Amino acid sequence: MAGAMIVALDGTILLMAQPGMQRDLGASVSQIQWTSTGYLVAVAALLVIAGRLGDRYGHQRLLLVGVLGFGAASAGIALAPGVGWVIVLRAVQGGFAAFLQPATLALLRLAYPADRLGTPIAIRTSAIAVAAGSGPLLGGVLVAHLGWRAAFWVNVPLASVIAVLTLAVRAPTPQCANPPRLNLTSAGLLAVALATLVHALSDVPARGWTASPTLLEFSAVIGVAAVLARHERRTTHAIVPPAVAGSVPVTASMAILLVTGAGVFGALFKATFYLQDVLRLDPLASGLRVLPLTVLMVLGSPVAVAALRRYGARRTAIAGTVLVVAGIAGLSRLGPASTWMAMAAVFATIGAGFATVMVTATGTVVGDAPPGYAGVVSGLKQTAMNIGPTFGIAVAAGATGQAASTMSSTLLILAALAALGLLPASRLPGRPAHLNGDGPAAGFPARAPIPQAAPARHAKAIEQPPNAPG
Template identity: 30%
Template sequence: MSMRVRRIFSFTAIVLGFFMALLDTTIINIALPEMTRHFGGTVSQISWIMNGYNLAFAVFILTASRLADQFGRKRVFLIGVLLFTVTSLLAGLAPSLGVLILLRVLQGLAGAIIVPVTIPLTTTTFPKEMHGLIIGIWGAISGVAAASGPALGGVITQQLNWQWIFFVNVPLGVLSIVLTALFIQESRDDSAGRSVDVGGTLGITGAMFFITYALIKVQDFGWNSRVILLLLALGILFLIFFSFSQRKGREPMLPLSLLRIRTFNGASLTMIIVGAALMNISLLTSFFLTRMMGMTELKAGLVLSMIAVGSIVSSAISGPLSAKYGSHLFAAGGVLIMAGAAYSLSGLQADSALADVLVRLVAMGLGTGLTMAPVMSSAVRNVPEEKVGIASGITNMSKALGSVIGVAIIVTVLQQQTDNNLHTAGNRAVQAVKEDQVLQPFIKPVLIAAITSLGQGEHGSDGKADGDEVFTEVMAKTKLAAATLSPAEQQAFAADSGNQFREAGQLLSQAAAGLQGAAVHAFSRTFVCASLLMLPGILFALLSDKRPKRQKETLLEAESSAI
């Protein structure tokens, strides 16, 4: 068998493994409502199907990178894919919500093992002159995996059922295991030693656990609660302990020489912004499409797939070219486009045309592709070759942490904006009822109660409700209230009931429109906030690489520092 064919099979094995792991960070989100119907439970409990995976992924990824460098990347990769495949099969068969959450945590651990190993496996499979091209392709596929999750999840859930979101991983995992065993050679970092850095492992595991868990739970407790502040404080203490252990340890898991490489630091910070941006836009847009525009989960998922389409196009261009011309300009331009696309999403209305949504999401995808592939390429191109594994782990951990940070911030902003806007719109509608000169006094409390329930989302989400259903309820309660009136008052109401119900219907319609407009405005302000959060990424991206003629000098400097 020719070397070219062996490399193709090897790369296929690698791609199958990390595509599954990255896909499962987002593919599950669109199926959560269906899982709620199947298992029951509260929204907070169901969210741990997603949070459990992300928490385990963020906590273990750096440790997995180090262990792979020490004990063999092929061996660790096989363990990760096998664990991922088995837990996927069992997750599809899970008898209860608790069991499913536990399996998702184990899946997250498997994903943390798989993802950071893929780049060093790739670089040892292909000759050095092909690294730029291959890593560019790797970055493109990783962007597609992250962006296409909602669409694939929607299609699978609609056409089959939510269990198949897990079952589809089984044949892919088996194929990856077979190809890896047959065609990939073992590799490791010979300078990493064989002793496990216990202090570093405990430090980074504790730091990532407490920080990530705090960011997940901030939606329940709030930023100022003692619980969140305590968790963040513990995370910082573990981070300080980790830093100390890396400085004093004989064989630290994190070579401090990496942190002296400006381009590597810039790439890692950029990936935090990219992780937050992708999660924020995916989350906000999916909620807007389903709640404000009334789309089904399937249609919303297909619409969101336009991010993946845009990412495929720009990744195919930026990945290979960035290796030749440098990554920093591509990445900075990509972050700028992402921020602009997020800002443009703030202009959407509940009745916006589908084309308006698609154009904005394609732009978001173009920016994602221009950023992710070049930055990932730069992160491993500007470090010593034997440190590619741990470098990949850090950048992937940065992206995972960015996703969690982004959700914590943006959900808080959306909730605050929604509460404030709906409260203002509800008060305005109630005041209009109180000042109305047509309605008889006994009807006003009934109508005010209906408007209050609309504002609290009891008949719909964020002010978008079934107007006919609410009006029917108002009519029924008005008739019950009329039965308690005196005979003269009942006679007066019966004579003018048509006019009374017509006026009540108009006021209710105005209130519903005002509440929906307020909810749309809340989303608009949150999209603006999301775009502003991306702006620091432009500076980080500019620092993520140097011009090609200086890259060799940077690598030599890093190798000298390591020595």
């Protein structure tokens, strides 16, 4: 949980640090944007590779390397003399975040059987929502009193504590006779394809969808992806194993996360400009208007677990997707005369729906992971959760330009995008056979056998895994 929270916290604190960073370092707007873009590109390129390495060398080891590197990179940014160093170190920080994130999910797969994953995943989802929601407030206080560098110094003690916990608690490890090897050709092609895709999407707000560089990058992504697919079919050590690629619950869950994440974050991007540029609210007042989304994500996660156990993944995911679509569509109907309660209601609806989708899809992905592949599955899930928001913001910024006052049509487009999640949601497992949790089908798919865990050296290794979305 702590490993997932530090990444979520860092992402939202950065938003408060960037204006002060620009003034202090004399940076251009483009350079400040690259402090985010470089991070996103590095994360997207390495998530699946990091998950594969965790499957081979141990997820706890990857968690330790990731959190130590994340903290060290944060300290380097806090000491950086110029914006060039900040950009480079943010990319390094993104690389270590990629090592960190899949391990926080893969360790859950080792520590809990499939029918008990609901509560840990709900706690992790709620914790991420709390961290992301409190980031702007904490960042505002730190930047106002100590300067922008304090927003990065705060990661250092947090990372140190997580590293100590990682060393102190021994999690169960799967007894795999033949740990999967990392195919370097596949890894390189996948990293290039994902990095190029994220870079292209990140530049859509500035360049537009039809600009020559954008089209060229998208064409390159298609070409590299085609070469990767051909190589994966021929190699004996595919970076995405056939057991994972052929799992309908896993692929459907990732599709749901991608499109609903795109809809939610695209809507938040558009709504933020609307609140500040049209309604003339300050950042704090705008944040308070959006606060019901965070609250309902925290409160909705345990409710989603109960619904998942009773009604199964298919019905629960469909219900969550419908709530997300209804919330975004409702947001499109708000105007300057709308009451605070009406705005709170639509944001709360989005939050409740997204929490339901997150818990259901994450539980399905992790619970259905074949033995020995928890890391690569977790990496794929985190990749979907990184590309989805980037895609949604590109749609929000590029659909109607930067005109915040004409957000209605853009939000309807984003609602339609989120509605695409209904199709993969219908492919998830149906109603569980045992409603009261008496069998392995009680809430999470369990067609893949649970990896046999080595005996833990400490009793608390099972009760308190060293991680917690998404």
